Amino acid sequence: WSLPLKSVFVTFPGDIIKNMTDTELAEGYLNKFGYMNTVQRSGFQSVVSTSKALKRMQRQMGLKETGELDKSTLEAMKRPRCGVPDVAN
């Protein structure tokens, strides 16, 4: 068996740079789909903690509500989806 090839990551010209860390991906996702900033009916804008935002996203997606960035949550964030936010603002 040859040693596993050391995977070399290449930046492809014209590629949408998506090589971001899992935490960056998660924060971007939670922001983009309305989980982080919620505008209360009263109009008051509140920023919830990442853990709370994660729990809300996990509930919306029917995942286990751990508040942690676990594997299934990360996978769900990488799946193709609609661009409309999940939290109606």
Add this chain to the structure above:
Amino acid sequence: YQTFEGDLKWDHQDVTYRIINYTPDMEPSLIDEAFARAFKVWSDVTPLTFTRLFDGTADIMISFGKQNHGDPYPFDGKDGLLAHAYPPGEGLQGDAHFDDDEYWTLGAGPAIKTRYGNAEGAMCHFPFTFEGKSYTTCTTDGRSDNLPWCATTADFSIDKKYGFCPSELLYTVDGNANGAECVFPFVFLGEKYDSCTTEGRTDGYRWCATTSNFDNDKTYGFCPSRVCTETAVIGGNSEGEPCHFPFVFLGKQYDSCTSEGRGDGKLWCSTTDSYDDDAKWGFCPDQGYSLFLVAAHEFGHALGLDHSNIRDALMYPMYSYVKDFSLHKDDIEGIQYLYGGKTGPDPTPPGPKTPTTTPYPDPDEPTTTTTAPTPVDPTKDACEMTKFDTITVIEGELHFFKDGHYWKMPSESNGESKGPFSISERWPALPAVVDSAFEDILARKLYFFSGNRFWVYTGKSVLGPRGIEKLGLPNSIQKVEGALQRGKGKVLLFSGENYWRLDVKDQKIDKGYPRYTDVVFGGVPNDAHDVFQYKGHIYFCRDRFYWRMNSRRQVDRVGYVKYDLLKC
């Protein structure tokens, strides 16, 4: 299910849509059909109807775009965001946008509707065998004209059924050349091009000239995706170009797509023999995303539904391919919360396209003698009339006036016309020919116009005849041909190519009139001999036909008075 803040929804049931542009990934007719089926998902369970417009502004404007595509929410290249849509309302509201960095199919790999050949536009059958070899894409094998083709059954050798695949040598999409094929070579900015190019554009779409010189003729079109042909790439920096096998990457040779060099596991290839030298690449086609499923979801948004947290619901945010789709209970509850259930007949299975207006029965065919209601005077059958003096709504029912008689059409849709009745029996003061009439519902009065005189009935009592100049109309008017109640005690009176606005309370024509009919009511004949309002639509009649206009002043149907209104 969720609805948007304030339960945003359309304030009318006849929703219109317009397809602004097409993705090159699929045949335009397949795209039209996918969108029509996506709308049908919702019209099957609500009273909503969806009418396609081909110009002007529709409620739901549908377009494809990449990255920054003209609204504050850019797309993000291949995968990730697939599409988005806005809740009901004016302008951008209600519109649906699809990311054209995606590979759009019907969800199960290349969806190729053939052209020409002998298969009458049938879809490619993948895999198919030809001369003992199996093909999973279109091929130019067996041809010397480099046109990609496919079999439309599993074995070409047996069935000999085939058609041509999308190719810029056969047609182009959008642009200004009405689908004409490319001309190679063509000159653009003084340069010669032997193939489609993205030069001159920033959106990465491949295009070509449809004459030999674009600089002179300025005619062009977009090149259909050849993803079905030679594994043309998607996205990257060579959209639509074929993979080049073998190719070299980091000194290693590859004979097929690879995910090497990427952290996301996506398959890609080089479009030249060496990625190391040219860095020209793109993603290899996969099953693609079902345009029908994504559109059905986005149209849910455009009708007022937000995301659902039911994993199997159509309005769940994440995409998942379903072969035999049916709407989930959660989606149905959501959309019926907004618009109620389906009131009309059960959805009929998709059959051959029936024209929106019933064609005249063929005069040679024996007309089936239905047991028509025995009219008072059988020679006066409303269905024998080619044109009425006037049509109007009185007490909620359509009334058709002609030569001293009138017929009534009950408001329920499957009713049949009743009559004829004698005008002079019900309204003794009126002449035989009534040019137009309208009902002032609040004051419970009926106005009748004939020539340059008018009568006002309140129950059995009548005021008139009086000259129409009493209302402030010019006595140059020969006759008033139509009347439209506009609410707030205002009625529009039509004559020739003009109309006036009458203030019924003051019995006076408002200032600033007349106005030209065709300026305000675009798309209808300006010599209509009858104009009336019925079930939220405005009808302009000329001869046997009517032009129907919806509440947003868009002509959404042209039909036969006889068949569509009188139900003959």
